[in-house]
Amino acid sequence: xxxxxxxxxxxxxxxGSDARVEAVEADTPIGRRLLDLGFVPGTPxxxxxxxxxxxxxEYELRGYRLCLRRSEALRIRVQRSxxxxxxx
Amino acid sequence: MSAGVxxxxxxxxxxxxxxxxxxxxxxxxxxxxxxxxxxVTVEWRxxxxxxxxxxxxxxxxxxxxxxxxxxxxxEVVERVLAGEFAPRxxxxxxxxDACSLERSLLVLAQxxxxxxxxxxxxxxxxxxxxxxxxxxxxxxERALGIPVCGVIGHRGIGLDALRRLLAEPERWPRPPxxxxxxxxxxxEWAASILAHVVRRRPGASRTTDAIDRxxxxxxxxxxxxxxxxxxxxxxxxxxAQPAMNAIDAGVGRTAVLARSALPAGLFxxxxxxxxxxxxxxxxxxxxxxxxxxxxxxxLEDVGYMARAAFVIDRVMGRIGLEGRAFVSLLSSYACAVxxxxxxxxxxxxxxxxxxILVAPLMxxxxxxxxxxxxxxxxxxxQQVLGPLGLQGLVLLALYVTGAVAALCVAAALKRTLLRGExxxxxMELPPYRVPPLRLLASQVWGSASAFLRRAxxxxxxxxxxxxxxxxxxxxxxxxxxxxxxxxxxxxERSFAGRIGHALEPAIAPLGFDWxxxxxxxASLAAREVIVSTLAQIYAASDEGTGxxxxxxxxxxxxxxxxxxxxxxxxxxLVFFVFALQCxxxxxxxxxxTNSWRWPAFAFSYLLALAWxxxxxxxxxxxxxxxxx
Numbered sequence: 021x022x023x024x025x026x027x028x029x030x031x032x033x034x035x036g037s038d039a040r041v042e043a044v045e046a047d048t049p050i051g052r053r054l055l056d057l058g059f060v061p062g063t064p065x066x067x068x069x070x071x072x073x074x075x076x077x078e079y080e081l082r083g084y085r086l087c088l089r090r091s092e093a094l095r096i097r098v099q100r101s102x103x104x105x106x107x108x
Numbered sequence: 109m110s111a112g113v114x115x116x117x118x119x120x121x122x123x124x125x126x127x128x129x130x131x132x133x134x135x136x137x138x139x140x141x142x143x144x145x146x147x148v149t150v151e152w153r154x155x156x157x158x159x160x161x162x163x164x165x166x167x168x169x170x171x172x173x174x175x176x177x178x179x180x181x182x183e184v185v186e187r188v189l190a191g192e193f194a195p196r197x198x199x200x201x202x203x204x205d206a207c208s209l210e211r212s213l214l215v216l217a218q219x220x221x222x223x224x225x226x227x228x229x230x231x232x233x234x235x236x237x238x239x240x241x242x243x244x245x246x247x248x249e250r251a252l253g254i255p256v257c258g259v260i261g262h263r264g265i266g267l268d269a270l271r272r273l274l275a276e277p278e279r280w281p282r283p284p285x286x287x288x289x290x291x292x293x294x295x296e297w298a299a300s301i302l303a304h305v306v307r308r309r310p311g312a313s314r315t316t317d318a319i320d321r322x323x324x325x326x327x328x329x330x331x332x333x334x335x336x337x338x339x340x341x342x343x344x345x346x347x348a349q350p351a352m353n354a355i356d357a358g359v360g361r362t363a364v365l366a367r368s369a370l371p372a373g374l375f376x377x378x379x380x381x382x383x384x385x386x387x388x389x390x391x392x393x394x395x396x397x398x399x400x401x402x403x404x405x406x407l408e409d410v411g412y413m414a415r416a417a418f419v420i421d422r423v424m425g426r427i428g429l430e431g432r433a434f435v436s437l438l439s440s441y442a443c444a445v446x447x448x449x450x451x452x453x454x455x456x457x458x459x460x461x462x463x464i465l466v467a468p469l470m471x472x473x474x475x476x477x478x479x480x481x482x483x484x485x486x487x488x489x490q491q492v493l494g495p496l497g498l499q500g501l502v503l504l505a506l507y508v509t510g511a512v513a514a515l516c517v518a519a520a521l522k523r524t525l526l527r528g529e530x531x532x533x534x535m536e537l538p539p540y541r542v543p544p545l546r547l548l549a550s551q552v553w554g555s556a557s558a559f560l561r562r563a564x565x566x567x568x569x570x571x572x573x574x575x576x577x578x579x580x581x582x583x584x585x586x587x588x589x590x591x592x593x594x595x596x597x598x599x600e601r602s603f604a605g606r607i608g609h610a611l612e613p614a615i616a617p618l619g620f621d622w623x624x625x626x627x628x629x630a631s632l633a634a635r636e637v638i639v640s641t642l643a644q645i646y647a648a649s650d651e652g653t654g655x656x657x658x659x660x661x662x663x664x665x666x667x668x669x670x671x672x673x674x675x676x677x678x679x680x681l682v683f684f685v686f687a688l689q690c691x692x693x694x695x696x697x698x699x700x701t702n703s704w705r706w707p708a709f710a711f712s713y714l715l716a717l718a719w720x721x722x723x724x725x726x727x728x729x730x731x732x733x734x735x736x
Contacts, residue, residue, distance in 0.1 A: 037187035055291035056174035073422035
């Protein structure tokens with residue numbers, strides 16, 4: 021993983037957080053699919069809830085909801101936008 | 109090729125949950141043909157229609173999130189667009205949920221780059237309005253440079269305008285400029301279009317939010333999940349039973365009727381025991397299959413199935429499967445046939461295949477008659493732990509052994525043959541919706557009729573072959589033999605009897621003699637058939653106490669020892685836990701995987717497992733009880 025200062029991953033966020041996608045693991049089929057699903061840099065994402073057993077986690081972005089397992093959410097770097105400008 | 113002669117080919121493209129299937133049904137009615145794309149497990153559906161006198165074929169392509177193919181579903185779309193299975197579509201209809209247009213534009217951008225005549229159909233425009241959203245469709249049309257049409261598929265609103273549009277793809281405008289290729293650029297392109305056309309963004313669906321607060325609540329959601337699954341199981345297991353009994357009785361009456369109508373002889377035997385029984389073997393599955401599909405499609409279309417998978421995903425993920433496999437394995441307790449068909453909801457092909465391959469290990473209801481016979485005859489009726497009897501504990505142990513074996517085999521398969529295919533796990537949680545009844549009915553009808561055509565024919569053919577094995581060659585019974593003895597005599601000399609004898613060297617290490625061998629051959633028709641076959645071999649007066657007493661008393665003429673020792677009984681029970689003694693399961697595996705390779709693999713590995721486990725069980729019990 022990247023060594024540059026505080027790297028925040030989508031998987032690190034608690035339910036209720038708002039964030040913006042900063043980067044997605046590049047050049048792997050999984051990374052490309054995450055981009056196709058809409059996890060494009062700049063996209064606002066809201067963490068909705070964890071499954072009862074802790075994984076997967078439900079997210080809202082681009083007007084729809086989907087869940088990712090932790091293994092996929094680790095591939096998305098984000099920046100918190102809580103209390104920042106409202107998403108669009 | 110003049111356009112007037114060949115029907116127009118229109119491909120429906122869209123993400124799952126976009127309302128594509130509802131639109132397809134609304135356009136084609138019940139005239140859809142369902143089949144498989146060659147060489148893959150993906151189903152194709154197309155329907156012939158006429159738009160204003162012009163003949164057209166509407167192709168319902170699998171739901172996709174991207175044109176860059178990762179899954180077989182997406183590969184199929186790729187290959188259809190390339191014209192590999194049939195002539196290339198003449199035009200594409202991109203179907204998008206009006207409430208999540210932003211996401212759908214990402215796929216639309218990819219489609220537009222393929223340079224087909226393309227139009228965009230926005231579904232769920234009523235839901236958009238209900239959630240306070242508003243789109244400027246004329247502006248969207250201008251911004252995209254292609255025709256845009258809003259519909260409410262299940263109510264048929266907007267369909268007339270759409271039909272008029274679909275009749276003339278030659279006249280559709282083409283976008284002056286193709287959208288960009290890379291995902292970030294596409295996202296910017298989508299954002300700039302949205303900025304033009306969105307008057308008001310739809311709010312979150314309040315209904316969905318409210319329902320999800322309960323359905324996905326850590327405690328309430330888990331309890332609800334358990335309740336739904338128990339009900340589901342109960343419906344498949346118990347509620348189908350009266351209908352199945354009625355069918356059984358009907359089949360019995362038909363056989364008697366056939367016998368009385370036909371002159372006694374081989375032909376009457378063939379009709380009554382071969383043909384009618386074979387058709388019965390197929391039809392008897394229908395109540396379960398119709399119920400299963402009705403429930404599956406209802407839960408899926410309402411939006412609960414994705415939630416159930418979300419709740420249980422962690423557990424299934426541990427063994428390398430995914431949440432949706434749970435429903436399939438649960439259904440397999442009733443019967444592996446609906447269980448295997450239920451795997452259709454699993455998107456990842458490796459996960460689906462692993463689930464299909466272990467489904468026969470779940471203890472299906474057809475095993476109960478043989479378990480009941482052997483446990484009733486040989487396990488003493490004694491209390492062990494409070495109200496628990498030894499007989500019940502043995503039965504429970506058989507169920508648990510099957511389930512544990514299924515999980516272990518699935519984990520092993522996912523680490524070897526079906527190792528990760530590099531597909532990320534993602535699952536959309538669509539808004540809750542009330543599915544139109546017509547849509548449900550057509551989905552259930554499509555699936556049930558596909559079962560009858562594709563698996564039913566195989567089941568019928570195998571039934572007839574098994575009947576022939578048990579009937580030919582025919583031999584005269586010795587004079588003065590009772591009907592039961594004559595039937596036993598004929599069976600021993602039939603091909604099946606000879607196969608039983610021929611099998612003896614292979615099954616002797618498990619403690620089985622030729623009679624059990626014949627039973628095993630016959631039980632390929634369905635596991636419970638071993639009971640009636642044993643009754644025939646032992647010339648028993650009935651399949652209950654008569655047969656029980658007969659097998660208890662049976663003595664091997666060569667050794668003078670009992671045939672059914674505790675070791676043999678344990679070995680036979682264990683054999684039935686593992687062995688895939690069921691042609692219907694094999695036929696459905698063939699149908700669902702579109703090849704004989706996987707049913708052959710499942711049969712072989714389960715037979716090998718069964719043999720080894722029975723061998724161990726026989727020796728363990730024989731050593732424990734002091735010899736065979």
